[in-house]
Amino acid sequence: MLTLALDTATHDLVVGVGDQQSRRVDAQRVIRTRSHNELLVPTVNDLLAEVGRSYGELDAVVAGVGPGPFTGLRVGMATASAFGQALGVPVYGVCTHDAIAAEAGDTDGKRVLVVTDARRREVYWSLYRDGARVDGPHVSAASAIEVEGDAVDLLVVPEALREAVPVQAGEVRDLAPGVRGLLAACDSSVAPGPLTPLYLRRPDAVPPKPRPRSAALPDIKL
Structure with missing residues (x-):
């Protein structure tokens, strides 16, 4: 089962292609970067070309769901979901750890x-x-x-x-969540559920608190 595996939960951008059942890794890239958004799709394109495969030949997608920071996780999971929807293939989420x-x-x-x-x-x-x-x-x-x-x-x-x-x-x-590990952590014997990110804490941005009502404003009852 030809599988695209990716993870953006850490400082390493991990992308690879392999067989999920045998856990064979055909090609892999591990890039230490914070520019996951800019590099992810071009790296996938390069890897598929390297192994002589096309998007249409993919049978599944495996994506790390964290734990990780909000921005990094969002890039990988959104891309994995988009691939799954466009290709009509299952998308499996696995814990990055x-x-x-x-x-x-x-x-x-x-x-x-x-x-x-x-x-x-x-x-x-x-x-x-x-x-x-x-x-x-x-x-x-x-x-x-x-x-x-x-x-x-x-x-x-x-x-x-x-x-x-x-x-x-x-x-x-010091290990990245490599493709072999992503494939090994994936249980493809069951139907995949929705991708659920493991943020483990609230994002940095929080809604502002409501300002207290000014005493100068009249108290109007309707």
């Missing part, structure tokens, strides 16, 4: 902590045991992350955030 954990490979018997940047001096984090998510995703200050025993077998975290995470780890890696 699940994709990152799957990208780590065989983690049977291990505890894995996935941490990503939430900006505003906060992080998103999820805990996995034997490949399954057992806690999270959460949003908090890095110093507020709590795991049993204060240690894990594998910590997946951006290099710039490592020193801020108060958790000991047997191994530390």
Whole structure:
């Protein structure tokens, strides 16, 4: 099943094409950028040309749904939905942290902590045991992350955030939600539901509070 996989929930723009059932990755691009909106569709076009495929040959789309900042998530999810509607193919949403954990490979018997940047001096984090998510995703200050025993077998975290995470780890890696992980985290055996973003907090913009009524205005009863 030829699948387009994409994720815009982190600083990495991830786009790839592969087979969802076998989890074969035919081509992948991982670009460290904040310009997801400008680069996403051109990157998809380039990848399809690279593997000699067309949009009409796609059988499904897989998109990361976060956790992530509002703007980044909106770009990827809106694009995935548009592709699905235009092509008449299913669109599956997967937790970005699940994709990152799957990208780590065989983690049977291990505890894995996935941490990503939430900006505003906060992080998103999820805990996995034997490949399954057992806690999270959460949003908090890095110093507020709590795991049993204060240690894990594998910590997946951006290099710039490592020193801020108060958790000991047997191994530390910096991984993007790669295409193999996105395909592995997708359960295509069930019909896809609506894409639901994992923002985990309110957007920066909030409606203004109503101004108090001026005492100079007359009290008119109708």
